[in-house]
Amino acid sequence: MTDHDYGAVAAEIKKIIPNDDYDDGSTGPVLVRLAWHASGTYDKETGTGGSNGATMRYKIESSDSANNGLEYARKFLEPIKAKFPWISYSDLWTLGGVVAIEAMGGPKVPWKPGRVDDVDDQYVPPNGRLPDASQGADHIRSIFYRMGFNDQEIVALSGAHNLGRCHGDRSGFEGPWVPNPIRFTNTYFKLLLHAEWVKGKNSVGNEQFYSDDGELMMLPTDMSLVTDPKFRVWVEKYAADRDLFFKDFSAAFSKLIELGVTRGPEGLALRKYSTVARARL
Ligand code: HIF
Numbered sequence: 001m002t003d004h005d006y007g008a009v010a011a012e013i014k015k016i017i018p019n020d021d022y023d024d025g026s027t028g029p030v031l032v033r034l035a036w037h038a039s040g041t042y043d044k045e046t047g048t049g050g051s052n053g054a055t056m057r058y059k060i061e062s063s064d065s066a067n068n069g070l071e072y073a074r075k076f077l078e079p080i081k082a083k084f085p086w087i088s089y090s091d092l093w094t095l096g097g098v099v100a101i102e103a104m105g106g107p108k109v110p111w112k113p114g115r116v117d118d119v120d121d122q123y124v125p126p127n128g129r130l131p132d133a134s135q136g137a138d139h140i141r142s143i144f145y146r147m148g149f150n151d152q153e154i155v156a157l158s159g160a161h162n163l164g165r166c167h168g169d170r171s172g173f174e175g176p177w178v179p180n181p182i183r184f185t186n187t188y189f190k191l192l193l194h195a196e197w198v199k200g201k202n203s204v205g206n207e208q209f210y211s212d213d214g215e216l217m218m219l220p221t222d223m224s225l226v227t228d229p230k231f232r233v234w235v236e237k238y239a240a241d242r243d244l245f246f247k248d249f250s251a252a253f254s255k256l257i258e259l260g261v262t263r264g265p266e267g268l269a270l271r272k273y274s275t276v277a278r279a280r281l
Helices: 006-015 028-039 070-083 089-103 137-147 151-162 187-194 220-227 229-240 242-258 275-279
Strands: 198-201 207-210
Touching: 006 070, 006 089, 028 070, 028 089, 028 242, 070 089, 089 242, 137 151, 137 220, 151 187, 151 220, 151 229, 151 242, 187 220, 187 229, 207 220, 220 229, 229 242
Parallel strands: none
Antiparallel strands: 198 207
16 A cells, blocks of 8 residues: 555645635635544544544435535545545545645645545444534533543644635534635634624524624634633634644644544554444444
């Protein structure tokens, strides 16, 4: 497997990122969201979930409402899979995220190949493991602690909401977090601290926060990063120091896409988890 040219795959992914027919002219943000949702089902207690196995190929997982809209990302990557059939979907989806982050001006995120797809739908983690944007700090902690992250890593990861936008028909929330949502910067943290945010109801009837011109938004979960004092310390650091944010984001996102990926001696990931772990579900 080490003979495969992953650099060539990355180069092809980079080419599909500018796209005048999609959103803000870039497929990058939704590719990042796919990499994260493929990985963010991990549960450290049972060792279940995570990117290995690309279980979002199965209807049970793709139809989790938290994954609405990710069919776009999966479709964008299909021509790449056709061109390089040897790459696993689980490697492709995670690589798509890291290529997109760098292509949009973000840091290089360490990525390793070796994830395998040969799992059947019995290995699909239960729905409901991804976060609910209408909640607050306790909820975010319970979701991310389950994956093995700490408060600093949670805030560092959250900087990815500098990218992309919410779509009413996908999540029930609407709008971008920052003025240029296809450029990876620390603007999200600066806006969280320094803009005026007013709670309002969006056109679908859900509560979110609006900037004074109504152009930008924050989710209730985003706002909890400034109302919770322990999270806020890190928001302040990342707003003030872009390089620190890039370094910590890179480490945390790399950890995210490795969750549950245990490589054997050949570098290939071992089966998702033992039947013993499964019985504990
Ligand atoms: Fe998101 N996220 N995310 N997210 N997310 C959305 C969109 C993106 C949460 C909710 C939402 C992370 C954490 C959380 C991206 C990347 C990351 C949307 C809008 C919602 C509701 C979906 C839509 O309507 O299309 C919650 C509650 C999270 C826990 C705090 C990560 C840290 C920020 C882990 C992360 O990397 C990206 C990128 C998008 C934009 C997708 C797009 O299509 O533009």
